[in-house]
Amino acid sequence: MSEVVIVGIGMHEFGRHEGISGMEQGVVAVRRALADSGLAWQDMQFAFGGSKSAGAADLMVSKLGLTGLQFINVMNGCATGGSALFSAWNSIKSGMFDLGIAIGFDKHERGAFRPSTSEIGEWYGRSGLALTTQFFGMKINRYMHEFGITRSTLSRVAEKAYRNGAMNPMAWRRKPLSEDEIENSEMLSYPLTKYMFCSPGEGGVAIVVASAERARKMGVRPVFLKAAAVRSRRFGSFEVTAPHLAIERSEGPTVDASVAAFEMAGIGPGDVDLAQIQDTESGAEVMHMAENGLCQHGEQEQIIARGETEIGGPLPINTDGGCLANGEPIGASGLRQVYENVVQLRGHAGRRQVPGDPRVAYTHVYGAPGISGVTILSR
Amino acid sequence: MRKQVPVQDGLFSWGAEGVRLIGGRCTDCDNHVFPYQSGCPRCSGAQVVEVELSTEGELWTWTIQGYPPKTPPYVGLVGDDFEPFGVGYVELPGELRVEARLTENDPSLLWIGMPMTLTLLPLTINESGEEVATFAFAPKGFDHE
Numbered sequence: 200m201s202e203v204v205i206v207g208i209g210m211h212e213f214g215r216h217e218g219i220s221g222m223e224q225g226v227v228a229v230r231r232a233l234a235d236s237g238l239a240w241q242d243m244q245f246a247f248g249g250s251k252s253a254g255a256a257d258l259m260v261s262k263l264g265l266t267g268l269q270f271i272n273v274m275n276g277c278a279t280g281g282s283a284l285f286s287a288w289n290s291i292k293s294g295m296f297d298l299g300i301a302i303g304f305d306k307h308e309r310g311a312f313r314p315s316t317s318e319i320g321e322w323y324g325r326s327g328l329a330l331t332t333q334f335f336g337m338k339i340n341r342y343m344h345e346f347g348i349t350r351s352t353l354s355r356v357a358e359k360a361y362r363n364g365a366m367n368p369m370a371w372r373r374k375p376l377s378e379d380e381i382e383n384s385e386m387l388s389y390p391l392t393k394y395m396f397c398s399p400g401e402g403g404v405a406i407v408v409a410s411a412e413r414a415r416k417m418g419v420r421p422v423f424l425k426a427a428a429v430r431s432r433r434f435g436s437f438e439v440t441a442p443h444l445a446i447e448r449s450e451g452p453t454v455d456a457s458v459a460a461f462e463m464a465g466i467g468p469g470d471v472d473l474a475q476i477q478d479t480e481s482g483a484e485v486m487h488m489a490e491n492g493l494c495q496h497g498e499q500e501q502i503i504a505r506g507e508t509e510i511g512g513p514l515p516i517n518t519d520g521g522c523l524a525n526g527e528p529i530g531a532s533g534l535r536q537v538y539e540n541v542v543q544l545r546g547h548a549g550r551r552q553v554p555g556d557p558r559v560a561y562t563h564v565y566g567a568p569g570i571s572g573v574t575i576l577s578r
Numbered sequence: 579m580r581k582q583v584p585v586q587d588g589l590f591s592w593g594a595e596g597v598r599l600i601g602g603r604c605t606d607c608d609n610h611v612f613p614y615q616s617g618c619p620r621c622s623g624a625q626v627v628e629v630e631l632s633t634e635g636e637l638w639t640w641t642i643q644g645y646p647p648k649t650p651p652y653v654g655l656v657g658d659d660f661e662p663f664g665v666g667y668v669e670l671p672g673e674l675r676v677e678a679r680l681t682e683n684d685p686s687l688l689w690i691g692m693p694m695t696l697t698l699l700p701l702t703i704n705e706s707g708e709e710v711a712t713f714a715f716a717p718k719g720f721d722h723e
Contacts, residue, residue: 313648320613322586324651326701326712327643328677333665336641344639344690386662389642389685434620443601443612444638444667444675445620 203291203424204414205576207236207407208541211304213525214371216401221253221528225304226262228403228531232300236407237417240264243407245290247283248302249273250530256302269296277477277566278429279303280404280533284574285427287408297410304403305528312399319442331479331567332396334439336388339482341437343390346497348485350390354378355503356481357395357523363510364524366551371400371526395481400526404534406541422544426463426575430456438569452571453477453490453563460561460573461492468492471575472557473543474514475536477565478521488516491563491573515553518543533572536562544578585653585701585712589613591630597696597713598633599676602626610673632670633696634718640666640680640688653710654701668694668715679714693718 209231211224225248233240240263248256249272257270275282280303287301314329323329342348358378364370376394384393414421432438435449461467468491476491478484485503489496493514502508508516519525519539522532540560542548562574584590590599601612606623614628643663646656655661664680666688679699682688699714 310648311645314651320586320589321651322584322589322613322712324647325585325653327647327652327654327663327679328665329651330643330647333641333643337639337665337667340641341639341690386642386644388644389640391641442677443610444677445609446669446672446674447620 201291201294201297202411203288204409204411204419204421205406205424205541206409206414206417206419207232207238208538209233209235209405210369210535210538211403212369213400213402213528213535221250221304221306221401221403222259224306224401224403225250225256225302225405226259228304228405229259229263229300229302232405232407238298238407241266242298243268243300244296245269245287245299246302247271247273247286249275249279249283250303250305251276251279253304253306253530256304275429276568276570277529277564278533278570278572279530281427281564281572281574282429284406284424284534284537285429285572287406288424288427291408291410297413298407300405300407301534302403302405303531303534305530306401307399307528314440319440323442328442329440331439332388332391335480335483336391338437339480339486340390342482342486348497348500350382351378352485352500352503353390353395353481354382356478356484357381359509360478360481360517360521360523363518363551364520366549367519367524370520370524372520372524391480391482397479397522398526400528402525402528402531402535404531404538406534406537420545420578422541422576422578424574425577426460426573428456428459428463429570429572430459432569436569439567451490452569453487453565456571456573457491457563460575464575464577466559466575470559471514471561472555472559473518473540473553474516474561474563475519475521475539476516476563478517478523479527479565481523483565484517484521487563487565491561510551510553518548518551518553529566533562533564536564537574537576540576544576580703580707580709582698582711583704583708585710590713592698596633597698598630599696599713601629601631601673603629612674612676631673631676635668635670635694637688637690637692637694638667638669638675639690640664642683642685664688666715679712681714681716687717
């Protein structure tokens, strides 16, 4: 089976953009990815794309060109981008196609995500439950109790995010904040404050993929998409918007997707040079470090205190500022992580470049109702 | 006194003996669910019978909702009338952990493992003048009536 190579990346700036629709931001991302690859829209044999709140992705062909390509809409919550990329990976791996594109974009209303609980029952949202922020508060509160993570670690994670975001021209929040400002901002969902949470936002990302043979003919320096895995929750895991949990406990979908991705790539967590992992809030980054196998539960307290997840540390995490500094346009968020990893592996990240010529880069997204997507890139 | 109505039918019952949550029990593997649903997420069995769940348990984790939820769907007080409220999972021994509003909203008075008991929580007055209530857990030994 052919290896899958990323041959082009494009992004529309994350943030708030008046007067431009989510889909138009997706179109900008596609045009930038095509320019980066030196290819034209007419060269694309397939597209997988999606958004949660900004419309069906396949409508964008009216702006990009009606070429008749296979365009499949993907909607899989926070794993939309990851699912689009997994589908693109499969399309190349199967030998059916040798060149195509994965697209994610979004545009959300201001404020926290409005709960949609039609599957669970109207009582859930009517009662003041069903908010994603509550889940994050409750999960990290339990985790701190079990593994001795302190509140200052939560502030440190957010402080790093805004500091990294300040070095990223594509990020939404580019102003560094002190640990004190973060810790003393409004308490949204105990123990998490306003600046420990990311906000729903806007943006678009597109990734052009090709078979290794096709990439060789193009003469590009390859970044290989070694693995793309998506997993849903198993019985006994603790997930967002769950009116009840089983007493019996099992690992969550992040652990399962991570294990599957490492197996596909034929490497282990010790081989990872940098990682972008879901930091919907700063506690999520802490917990996801262990769930992705990058450390043991409870070790985060010391690892973060020692600065090991900083850009110059042994395991840089969320080098582009993560969700905290970029916000979360759901459809685009997972592909934003892949974009950053390609920039880093090419050595083009400027002031936020991970030193030491990184070779293996990891991404992880998590979202409702308990789904995770992981990718591993290498060069 | 106003007539009380539940936030949704089929979720809980209340009468002389107090509030009871209406859950389900799988007749194949004994797994419990809440609210009632027809299929078992543990063994994939299709035979789930309605049961009343325990009314007492221990707080497994919690948070405080510090900002007003969006309306809709929330029907409780928002704007200047909003007060932060507790939310938690309460472990009902041998059954499940149920997510619920807590009657306590002071972080210094909540701790993992504290005994909790089921109660009713008024949310709003509907257009018929009835008080709409949801279920909640209160620290055991406290009177919140």
